[in-house]
Ligand SMILES: Nc1ncnc2c1ncn2[C@@H]1O[C@H](COP(=O)(O)OP(=O)(O)O)[C@@H](O)[C@H]1O
């Protein structure tokens with residue numbers, strides 16, 4: 001386990017990965033996490049999609065989630081008292097964080113149930129945000145769509161990475177997300193970038209189109225038979241070989257992101 005308690009990072013980055021359902025958000029996030037962990041980056045991965053696909057893609061199990069903790073707090077006054085006595089960040093870290101090889105994982109899980117959780121949500125949000133301050137890079141695999149941006153689930157995003165499939169419809173969705181992000185960012189407009197996934201022949205025209213639509217194209221990921229084959233049998237994406245086409249492409253995208261910093 002890494003000691004993140006006393007090593008607040010100065011150049012922290014929070015990258016949120018978004019896009020419509022099935023475009024490859026989780027695949028991209030897991031591959032990026034794999035590369036960053038191998039590089040020795042002090043990394044927090046946040047699985048913010050209720051089906052917890054990122055958790056499995058990282059080879060982990062959702063043994064502890066923020067949603068479960070919240071239910072416990074609501075149902076059990078003794079837990080609530082314990083919570084009130086400590087810094088929210090410390091409670092989230094001690095009770096929910098899952099330590100993996102080379103990174104920490106925070107699973108949001110489901111956030112549903114009776115009653116109004118607004119106050120508690122705010123507390124948890126604060127806990128999560130102060131937790132990200134202790135990591136050099138936080139990657140958030142968002143649920144599809146714009147809800148989490150609209151609801152300000154995590155506000156302190158430094159870059160919103162939109163994933164699109166290789167279709168005009170995908171690009172239009174990305175342009176829409178970019179527009180929402182530029183209007184809803186609490187700390188000013190989020191920086192945004194676009195990744196076109198599963199892009200084969202003819203991708204140049206799409207890249208050109210995306211540029212014309214005002215998007216910053218971070219890179220293109222080719223169709224990768226290994227990704228599909230691993231998913232078919234439930235093998236974690238993080239175990240993909242380093243020379244798999246998608247891993248090579250994401251490494252190039254990361255190089256570009258680092259140059260832009
Ligand atoms: N580059 C790729 N090559 C081949 N299959 C891919 C690629 N990216 C994603 N997939 C497949 O597409 C499906 C959706 O990917 P996923 O990452 O779960 O999308 P999302 O998280 O956006 O819903 C998965 O079955 C995955 O195996």
Ligand SMILES: [Mg+2]
Nearest residue numbers: 025026049053
């Ligand atoms: Mg997903």
